[in-house]
Amino acid sequence: MAWDFETDPDFQEKLDWMDGFVRDEVEPLDRLKLHPADVKNPLYNRLVRPLQAQVKAKGLWACHLGPELGGQGYGQVKLGLMNEILGRSHFASSVFGCQAPDTGNAEIIAHYGTQAQKDRYLRPLLDNEIVSAFSMSEPTGGSDPLTFTTRAEPDGEGGWILNGEKWFSTNAKWSEFLIVMAVTDPDAAPYQRMSMLLVPTNTPGVEIVRNVGVGYAGEGSEGYMRYTDVRLPGEALLGERGGAFVISQTRLGGGRIHHAMRTVGQARKALDLMCQRAVSRQTRDGPLASKQAVQMQIADSWIELEQFRLLVLHTAWKIDKYKDYRKVRKDIAAVKVAMPRVYNAIATRALHIHGALGVSNEMPFVGQVIGSLVMGIADGPTEVHQVTLARQLLKRIQPSNELFPSYSIPQQREDALEKYAEILAEVQETEAA
Numbered sequence: 001m002a003w004d005f006e007t008d009p010d011f012q013e014k015l016d017w018m019d020g021f022v023r024d025e026v027e028p029l030d031r032l033k034l035h036p037a038d039v040k041n042p043l044y045n046r047l048v049r050p051l052q053a054q055v056k057a058k059g060l061w062a063c064h065l066g067p068e069l070g071g072q073g074y075g076q077v078k079l080g081l082m083n084e085i086l087g088r089s090h091f092a093s094s095v096f097g098c099q100a101p102d103t104g105n106a107e108i109i110a111h112y113g114t115q116a117q118k119d120r121y122l123r124p125l126l127d128n129e130i131v132s133a134f135s136m137s138e139p140t141g142g143s144d145p146l147t148f149t150t151r152a153e154p155d156g157e158g159g160w161i162l163n164g165e166k167w168f169s170t171n172a173k174w175s176e177f178l179i180v181m182a183v184t185d186p187d188a189a190p191y192q193r194m195s196m197l198l199v200p201t202n203t204p205g206v207e208i209v210r211n212v213g214v215g216y217a218g219e220g221s222e223g224y225m226r227y228t229d230v231r232l233p234g235e236a237l238l239g240e241r242g243g244a245f246v247i248s249q250t251r252l253g254g255g256r257i258h259h260a261m262r263t264v265g266q267a268r269k270a271l272d273l274m275c276q277r278a279v280s281r282q283t284r285d286g287p288l289a290s291k292q293a294v295q296m297q298i299a300d301s302w303i304e305l306e307q308f309r310l311l312v313l314h315t316a317w318k319i320d321k322y323k324d325y326r327k328v329r330k331d332i333a334a335v336k337v338a339m340p341r342v343y344n345a346i347a348t349r350a351l352h353i354h355g356a357l358g359v360s361n362e363m364p365f366v367g368q369v370i371g372s373l374v375m376g377i378a379d380g381p382t383e384v385h386q387v388t389l390a391r392q393l394l395k396r397i398q399p400s401n402e403l404f405p406s407y408s409i410p411q412q413r414e415d416a417l418e419k420y421a422e423i424l425a426e427v428q429e430t431e432a433a
């Protein structure tokens with residue numbers, strides 16, 4: 001019977017170290033005008049590289065990876081516990097070498113790349129010398145990849161000519177390369193029409209139309225991309241021709257659960273601040289914490305967070321156990337649906353309990369609420385994951401053609417009378433005697 005919610009003391013020590021390190025050394029970076037993907041910025045080299053060296057010395061670098069790629073091979077449960085700490089800070093994932101979207105991009109190059117592609121892209125990516133972007137969604141619609149039109153045509157010499165537009169290619173402006181999903185075989189079956197291509201960002205014809213910001217931020221880092229007659233060699237193809245859907249599922253499954261792990265950290269931060277404010281802010285007859293309405297919001301937030309955290313860690317445990325993302329599709333879909341709701345509810349309550357200060361730009365809550373809305377859209381909107389989950393649940397259920405279901409109470413009573421007929425008759429006889 002292995003059903004254990006305890007953390008090994010050795011690993012707990014590592015988590016304790018991370019907790020203090022992130023609080024004291026990493027969270028202050030979030031207050032500077034420096035972006036975690038701006039890896040060539042001299043300030044990044046001065047401030048972030050020494051912290052990364054400390055993480056490496058502690059053996060905590062790139063823990064999402066197996067030892068063959070320079071990670072620890074900790075698995076998803078340990079990663080989940082680590083990501084809860086890292087999730088508190090914008091910079092922490094980069095300091096620990098496990099930042100999106102590079103993690104997912106590295107994962108698919110490691111899995112599907114040729115040796116030459118690994119040498120060129122994977123090693124510097126894992127070392128955080130460069131960053132990458134994933135260019136899949138299109139301005140005409142992101143939820144349904146079957147509608148994508150960006151096209152890569154054979155150039156007749158073994159290479160490709162890429163044309164089309166992509167939308168919200170995160171970190172494109174800092175990227176060394178983009179992984180672009182493009183139609184290569186328009187006449188093939190729907191899920192075999194597209195391929196993945198590795199496109200160096202400085203290739204002629206690659207253009208960032210604009211850098212879109214999330215919320216009211218000024219210039220952002222979500223690249224609106226235009227590819228015009230971009231000439232690529234044959235080696236640009238990542239994995240098999242027509243294999244883009246399989247590759248993207250490998251990437252997105254892991255990405256979604258990692259976002260969820262970090263979201264636990266953000267939601268906990270909101271809850272901690274909510275509690276802090278509740279006990280500190282005074283009203284005429286005592287602190288906010290003495291009001292039942294406030295207590296209810298705190299209690300509900302804790303319950304929702306604990307439920308979500310267990311769902312995330314249980315899913316992580318299943319990933320470790322099955323080592324096959326197809327077996328956890330429904331679990332990951334459930335996590336993806338729960339994530340924006342739980343985060344939004346807790347961040348909104350934390351904001352509300354802080355009053356005007358809560359909605360101001362002097363607190364993190366507006367950013368968190370926007371972050372929660374992003375979680376409901378990025379990597380596919382909530383509705384799509386609800387459908388995935390429901391389909392997975394329903395596919396195992398056999399339909400019944402009885403007029404009244406077998407679980408109707410009169411039917412169940414009839415079944416019970418039949419099952420216990422002998423005993424009931426015996427008891428009746430004894431009573432009558």
Ligand SMILES: Cc1cc2nc3c(=O)[nH]c(=O)nc-3n(C[C@H](O)[C@H](O)[C@H](O)COP(=O)(O)OP(=O)(O)OC[C@H]3O[C@@H](n4cnc5c(N)ncnc54)[C@H](O)[C@@H]3O)c2cc1C
Nearest residue numbers: 134135136137141142143168169170377378379380381383
């Ligand atoms: C911050 C952020 C970062 C992102 N980073 C990347 C990235 O790096 N690379 C990348 O390729 N993409 C990225 N995306 C894009 C993201 O994957 C898409 O936004 C997402 O897939 C939804 O596509 P869309 O925005 O075109 O919305 P649409 O497809 O237009 O959908 C809009 C809304 O319509 C509804 N809807 C759509 N389809 C259905 C359906 N089948 N059933 C019911 N309702 C439906 C939903 O309410 C949905 O929210 C990012 C998005 C955000 C917000």
